[in-house]
Amino acid sequence: MRWIGIIRVVVILLTLLSTWYFAETIFATKWEGKSLQSIFDKRADVAESPKKAHKKCGNEKDCPVDYFTFKIISGAANVVGPTICLEDKILMSSVKNNIGRGLNMALVNASTGELKHTGHFDMYSGDIKEVKAFLEKMTDGTLMLLASYDDPATKMDNPTRDLFTSYGSSYAKKVGFRDSWTFVGGKGLKHKSPFEQYIKNNKETNKYDGWPEVLEMEGCIPRKMD
Numbered sequence: 001m002r003w004i005g006i007i008r009v010v011v012i013l014l015t016l017l018s019t020w021y022f023a024e025t026i027f028a029t030k031w032e033g034k035s036l037q038s039i040f041d042k043r044a045d046v047a048e049s050p051k052k053a054h055k056k057c058g059n060e061k062d063c064p065v066d067y068f069t070f071k072i073i074s075g076a077a078n079v080v081g082p083t084i085c086l087e088d089k090i091l092m093s094s095v096k097n098n099i100g101r102g103l104n105m106a107l108v109n110a111s112t113g114e115l116k117h118t119g120h121f122d123m124y125s126g127d128i129k130e131v132k133a134f135l136e137k138m139t140d141g142t143l144m145l146l147a148s149y150d151d152p153a154t155k156m157d158n159p160t161r162d163l164f165t166s167y168g169s170s171y172a173k174k175v176g177f178r179d180s181w182t183f184v185g186g187k188g189l190k191h192k193s194p195f196e197q198y199i200k201n202n203k204e205t206n207k208y209d210g211w212p213e214v215l216e217m218e219g220c221i222p223r224k225m226d
């Protein structure tokens, strides 16, 4: 009888010890772990500490005066929608609920940066006529910021490709089914746009099963001066 009592006490002690040990380990990792550190880092970023001040659109670099800061992120596969940011303002995103499968375009006054129009066009089963109607809004002195999402090209025809080419695009001629494409163009540009990225949908090299990698492009667009 006495033995059973002693064994009970030992078992209870062991249970207490191991509980304490586990609690200790868990809390130790929680408090020292990276997760907490990164929360503090993020806070510091938002608080605009002088060491790491917030840059417009969350970009790496500030732009000089008379330049627009932009960032364009293409859609990820058919899952995550694209984002278009100009001068620290999100022009198009899932949160703004103004994006969709296909081509996503924001038209902006090239002198003031003012947003004039946004449009998204289903290029898999939509009507290319709607894209053409939208592109009629591209008057002289208008900038276009474009991001692909899922499939930007099945319904693309040659006249539409030519229009994008006339805005300074180098890849509009060959953009195809489920390619990734980001582009900043302008009506009345004399040269090819330096702001364009393109990845071909290729089973061998795709990041996702049926889609290539997401494109992320940022930089400084010179403001149009008259």
Ligand SMILES: *[C@@H]1O[C@H](CO)[C@@H](O)[C@H](O)[C@H]1NC(C)=O
Residues within 6 Å of the ligand: 109, 110, 111, 112, 139, 140, 141, 142
């Ligand atoms: C851009 O804004 C300026 C100033 O308001 C205006 O004069 C110009 O016509 C606008 N350009 C376009 C293409 O909307």
